[in-house]
Amino acid sequence: MSDKTTTADEVVSRLRDGMTLGIGGWGSRRKPMALVRALLRSEVTDLTIVSYGGPDVGMLAAAGRIRKLVTPFVTLDSIPLEPHYRAARERGAFELMEIDEAMFMWGLHAAANRLPFLPVRAGIGSDVMRVNPGLRTVTSPYDDGETFVAMPALRLDAALVHVGRADRRGNGRYLGPDPYFDDLFCEAAETAYVSCERIVDTAELTKEAPPQSLLIKRHTVTGVVEAPNGAHFTSCAPDYGRDEAFQKTYATTPWPEFAARFLGGDEQAYQSAVGEGSWRS
Amino acid sequence: MTEGTGTGSADVTRAEYCVIACAEAWRDDGEVLASPMGLIPAIGARLARRAFAPDLLLTDGEALLVAPDGTVEGWLPYRQHLALVTGGRRHVMMGASQIDRYGNQNISCIGDWERPKRQLLGVRGAPVNTLNNPTSYWVPRHSRRVFVEKVDMVCGVGYDRVGDAARYHRIPRVVSDLGVFDFDTPDHSMRPVSLHPGVTPEQVREATAFELTVPDDVPHTRAPTAEELRLIREVLDPENTRAREVGV
Numbered sequence: 001m002s003d004k005t006t007t008a009d010e011v012v013s014r015l016r017d018g019m020t021l022g023i024g025g026w027g028s029r030r031k032p033m034a035l036v037r038a039l040l041r042s043e044v045t046d047l048t049i050v051s052y053g054g055p056d057v058g059m060l061a062a063a064g065r066i067r068k069l070v071t072p073f074v075t076l077d078s079i080p081l082e083p084h085y086r087a088a089r090e091r092g093a094f095e096l097m098e099i100d101e102a103m104f105m106w107g108l109h110a111a112a113n114r115l116p117f118l119p120v121r122a123g124i125g126s127d128v129m130r131v132n133p134g135l136r137t138v139t140s141p142y143d144d145g146e147t148f149v150a151m152p153a154l155r156l157d158a159a160l161v162h163v164g165r166a167d168r169r170g171n172g173r174y175l176g177p178d179p180y181f182d183d184l185f186c187e188a189a190e191t192a193y194v195s196c197e198r199i200v201d202t203a204e205l206t207k208e209a210p211p212q213s214l215l216i217k218r219h220t221v222t223g224v225v226e227a228p229n230g231a232h233f234t235s236c237a238p239d240y241g242r243d244e245a246f247q248k249t250y251a252t253t254p255w256p257e258f259a260a261r262f263l264g265g266d267e268q269a270y271q272s273a274v275g276e277g278s279w280r281s
Numbered sequence: 282m283t284e285g286t287g288t289g290s291a292d293v294t295r296a297e298y299c300v301i302a303c304a305e306a307w308r309d310d311g312e313v314l315a316s317p318m319g320l321i322p323a324i325g326a327r328l329a330r331r332a333f334a335p336d337l338l339l340t341d342g343e344a345l346l347v348a349p350d351g352t353v354e355g356w357l358p359y360r361q362h363l364a365l366v367t368g369g370r371r372h373v374m375m376g377a378s379q380i381d382r383y384g385n386q387n388i389s390c391i392g393d394w395e396r397p398k399r400q401l402l403g404v405r406g407a408p409v410n411t412l413n414n415p416t417s418y419w420v421p422r423h424s425r426r427v428f429v430e431k432v433d434m435v436c437g438v439g440y441d442r443v444g445d446a447a448r449y450h451r452i453p454r455v456v457s458d459l460g461v462f463d464f465d466t467p468d469h470s471m472r473p474v475s476l477h478p479g480v481t482p483e484q485v486r487e488a489t490a491f492e493l494t495v496p497d498d499v500p501h502t503r504a505p506t507a508e509e510l511r512l513i514r515e516v517l518d519p520e521n522t523r524a525r526e527v528g529v
Contacts, residue, residue, distance in 0.1 A: 026359060053403075073403030080402065089390070089400040098389065102363045102409035121367060122409035124446040125438035131394050147445060177344035178358040 003168045006223040008038035008267060011193045014223075015039070015158060018067070020048040022108070022154070022189055024161030024182035025234065028054040028076045028242055030174075032162035032195050034230035034267055036060065041263070050154050052104065052181070054234060055250065058084035061093060062255040068095040070154060072104050076251060078244055083251050099128055099151075107154035108181060111188035119148035159189035162231045163216060164239060165205060166196040170221030171214060173205050176237035179215045186220040195227040197239050229271055249279055293504050295458060296321065296523040298477040299421075300513055301505045302456045304329040306417045307372055312336040313414075314346075314357075314365060316373040320526045322419045322456075324517050326374075331516075332509050366406065369449055371414040374456075375407060379432040380418060382470045382491040384452040386411075386437030394434050407436035412443070415451045421526050423457035425490040440469035458527045459485050461502055475502040 012035070015021070025031035036056045046067045051057055053074030060066050062084040074085040088094065099107070106118040119138050123129055124147060138150040161182040164175035172194050174182070186192035194216055205214060230236075233243035233250065250258060262273055273279070303325025307315050315326040315337045330337045331349055338355070341347045346355030357365065365371050378401055379387040386407060392398030410416045416437055420427050435442060443450045455462040460476040473485060473495050482495035505513065513523075 071403060073405045075402060081400070086400040090397060092396040098394075098404055100404055100408035101406040102366065105360065105363055120409070121412050121446070121449075124408075124412060125435070125442040125444060126404070126408040126411075127389075127394070127435040128404060128408055131434070146448070177356075180359060 004170045004218075004221060004224045005168050005199065006193075006225055008034050008195065008225050008227060009041070011035060011160075011223055011225060012038045012042045012044060014191070015042070015044050017044060017046045019044075019157040020050060020155065022156040022159040022185040023049060023051040023056045024159065024180060024185045025054060025056070025231070026052045026178070026180045027073075028078070028234045028247065029178075030162055030176065030180060030182075030231050030236050031056045031234040032160040032230065033232055033234060034227035035160045035162070035193060035195050035225065037263060037267060037270060039065070040259075041266070050156060052101070053082065053085065055082065055247070058082040061085050061088035063259070064093070066094040068097065070097040070099065070104070072099055072101040076247055078242065079247065079251050084255055096131075098131055099123070100126075103128070103149060103151045104154070105181060105184070106151045108184045108188045110151065110153035111155045112184055115153060117150040117152050120151045121146075121148055123149040154188060156185065156189035157191070159185040159192040160195075161185055161192070161216070162195045162227070162236065164197050164236065165200050166194055166216070166224050167202040167205060168199060168224060169202070170194060170216065170218035170224050171202060171205060172196060172216030172221070173209060173213050174215045175209070175213065175239065176235075183215050183217070183220070186216055189220075191222040192220055193223045193225065194221050195225040195230045197228055197230065197236065199224065199226045227267070229274075232271075232274060243274075245280060246274060293478075293510065294524065295477055295479070296527040297505055297510065297513055298502050299456060299458060299527050300325045300328060300523060301509065302461045302475070302477070302502050303374060303419060304332065305461075305503075306374060306454055306456065307334050307337055310334060310337065310372050312338070312370070314338040314340070314371040316340075316371055318373070318375050319419050319421070321421065321523055322374040324513065324523060327517050328509060328512055331512055363406070363409070366409055367413045369414045372417065372453070373410050373414060374417040374419050375410065375437065377418045377420055377427065377437070377455075379427055379429045380420065380455065381429055381432050381439060382493070383439035383441040384418075384437070384455070384464055384469075384471065385432045385435045385439035385442060386418060387432035387434045389434040389436050391433055404434070404436040408438065411438040411450060411452070412446050413449050415453050417453050418455045420455065420457040423459040423485070423488045425488060428489040428491065430491045440464055459488060473499050475500050477502045478504075
């Protein structure tokens with residue numbers, strides 16, 4: 001029985017420059033922030049990031065780690081526009097593949113199903129086609145003859161996701177109301193790393209919740225990282241909500257100053273700085 | 282003037298006319314999901330469900346379908362929401378940073394997409410929405426910066442660009458703080474359906490960068506009934522948050 005437990009730094013040590021990374025969660029919700037922070041402590045760069053974007057994208061963009069971004073949006077939810085992402089875009093810092101939310105989902109489905117593409121009724125008529133000249137269309141072979149976008153597979157070298165509970169083998173349970181697309185990220189990836197609030201015994205996973213809440217299956221998982229408060233400052237319902245005050249600090253502090261104050265040390269130092277609350281001025 | 286009946290409308294605020302105008306977007310939609318984006322559309326959708334569209338589905342803003350009293354009646358995580366969009370049993374009211382005369386909408390960026398002057402949200406679900414389920418728009422500040430001749434990035438698809446993909450494409454209406462607009466003209470260009478009381482045709486023309494023909498006899502947006510006004514003020518928005526989105 002394989003024990004896949006590892007640490008965030010070990011996960012990052014297996015990532016390489018130029019890789020395509022999928023990051024789970026949605027906006028400023030259940031983002032694998034402890035893994036993102038570990039990535040920021042490393043030298044790994046030149047990344048293609050695939051994400052329903054939140055502060056994961058903002059931070060990696062601000063730190064200059066992104067070569068190309070694939071996304072339908074980047075937002076902090078309660079703060080609609082992600083300021084660091086925005087600044088990076090306005091200085092032309094990286095290449096962007098801007099696609100519709102459904103196109104993004106079908107791209108992951110195609111990768112998970114080992115298909116080159118899947119047809120989707122979205123994008124036609126919009127400027128998504130203009131800004132992504134590589135996108136192709138496909139015509140229905142049946143009587144309707146409709147034209148669809150042939151959304152290419154979004155294959156990932158690695159996926160990073162965060163869930164409430166996991167066992168040592170990589171079975172993961174989400175506790176909040178929405179699974180987002182985290183299992184799909186894992187299925188679309190060569191390797192997948194799951195951080196969680198708490199590692200528990202396998203039997204414990206379904207003790208107080210139905211098996212339907214077992215979102216992540218171990219055959220799609222490479223490594224498991226116990227990272228309490230690991231989605232901070234994004235939400236991880238019901239364990240904790242979004243830390244709105246801290247998010248505001250993040251959004252209003254110049255990046256170099258924020259990075260120096262909160263990302264200079266390890267994850268423990270980050271959690272201490274957050275818990276200490278001296279940033280609440 | 283075709284004001285609503287049953288209430289002295291003198292003290293009805295502009296924000297309340299906007300709520301009614303948004304709510305009316307979902308009248309006769311039947312058993313579909315009302316997806317409001319923005320404060321006033323959210324109040325409008327809940328008002329519609331309580332006042333005259335009892336079959337509408339509403340979410341709690343997250344992954345649950347809820348009745349007006351908060352009773353959970355369903356589960357709709359993002360993935361199922363996207364399937365519901367494609368199935369068409371939904372009427373969304375999106376925002377628009379820019380919108381043109383044929384209903385092309387932009388929420389992605391201002392200026393050149395390659396290197397935008399102002400980066401906004403991104404296309405989000407506007408492309409899939411507009412090809413699959415009716416999509417209306419809400420603009421809290423009607424101005425020439427929003428109602429433009431040409432949008433910088435087409436996110437939501439308008440009538441002039443939809444072409445062969447028009448099978449399920451429909452833009453029922455645009456509601457702004459000045460009035461209600463639709464596209465029921467021979468070339469599907471925007472036209473005023475009603476102006477909110479106190480708004481002049483001249484004001485609308487001035488606040489719109491493309492040529493907008495406003496007939497002299499365009500009616501006023503109906504006032505809320507006494508019961509609708511009570512629901513808005515006492516039940517749905519007792520904190521009067523609506524006044525923050527639309528003043529006057």
